[in-house]
Amino acid sequence: MTWDWQVFLNDDGGGRTYLAWMMHAWGWTLSVAVCAWVVAVVTGLLVGTVRTLPSSPWLVRAGNVWVELFRNIPILVQIFLWYFVLPKIFPPLQQVPGFVLVVLALGFFTSARLAEQVRAGVQALPRGQRYAAMAMGFTTFQSYRYVILPMAFRIILPPLTSESMNLLKNSSVAFAVSIPELTMFAMQAQEETSRGIEIYLAVTGLYAASAFVVNRVFAFIEKKVQIPGFIVAGGTGGAR
């Protein structure tokens, strides 16, 4: 077997090279991942925080339901639910582009995992922190805003790193509803060119490189926000 990397310079039949197509697909992968990350972090922080509130049992329960619901259904099935089932139940959703539905599916799926980490992070704080905030006369909102969350945020950075990398990898599932991202490109280009190994190698490399960059970015943030002497930096989350 011989290599044929020239395949990337071939025309894909639509006036662009396979290389250009792949870069375009990479852009889709990154867009899906970044948008879903924003959804995941916002909802994950919210749901995770709500689950630790001291005197709102119903909010805590609602948070728990959220986590169990999105954690116990495979991501592929959730994507099908968002893409096929929900628009059938709520016809207005049929106007929403598939990209948005996939972003919501991936975002909420990841948010459940993050919420679990946020809850664990908040509960890992010494009780005294909460009491200290109360003693200062802080309201619940103030104690979360100024005392608990800034500390918890630093604790959850390592798991947030690996969840972010997972999200990037999980974005590959978007191929199932024809989002033109990297995995979709890999499958189609493999079929058209029959140079599967070269195509897959390039795509795999792009995924690994993207995951590595995510890992480095978080390691950098972790170092920047570290409070000296408070939390011992536990290396870099993702690649433990």
Added chain:
Amino acid sequence: MLGLDLSFVNWDIISKFVLKGFLFSVQLTIVATIGGIFFGTLLALMRLSGRKLLMIPATFYVNGMRSIPLVMVILWVFLLMPFLIGRPIGAEWSATVTFIAFEAAYFSEIMRAGIQSIPRGQVHAGQAVGMTYSQNMRLIVLPQAFRNMLPVLLTQTIILFQDTSLVYAIGAYDLLKGFSTAGKIYGRPEEAYLLAAVVYFVICFGLSYMVKRLQMKIAIIR
């Protein structure tokens, strides 16, 4: 109700389409868990061996597997297996090989943490009574590591069960495929996906509840 009609579901459909897929998903989960833990433990031992010749390839393998999407690994194996064994291979067999190879990387991280959680004194005690490395591992370290990590291993198995749905990429006939095939034939794809979601949820929620109970039990004994 809500534009959905579930009346098409009956036992005939379930036994004809869904059961076959369900059995494959379960079988894949069990085989990949056993194979994954076996090879994962070997990988963990290689990484902890202190010998560069064993450490470097194992580390490379584990980190490599963990930095690419499972779907890509599924596609890779499906593409390469025919070259390696010289004849076409079914999607189901390809999926089995993939999941053992992929999960081994994740299980190895769990086993590594488990082995490292055993106090050094245990190893030294084993050495003091004259045990060889393999006796020490087999009789002292691994049983305890395995037991400490049992809840984590089972949680990983639940994730593995969810991930089996990704064999969709190569068209293997699993639980999800069973539902989607039935949905297509009876013209009710949305209802079929919804049912699939319910079935996955019930199984995974039930299993994770059991793992939680087990965790509490183990925590008390320790």
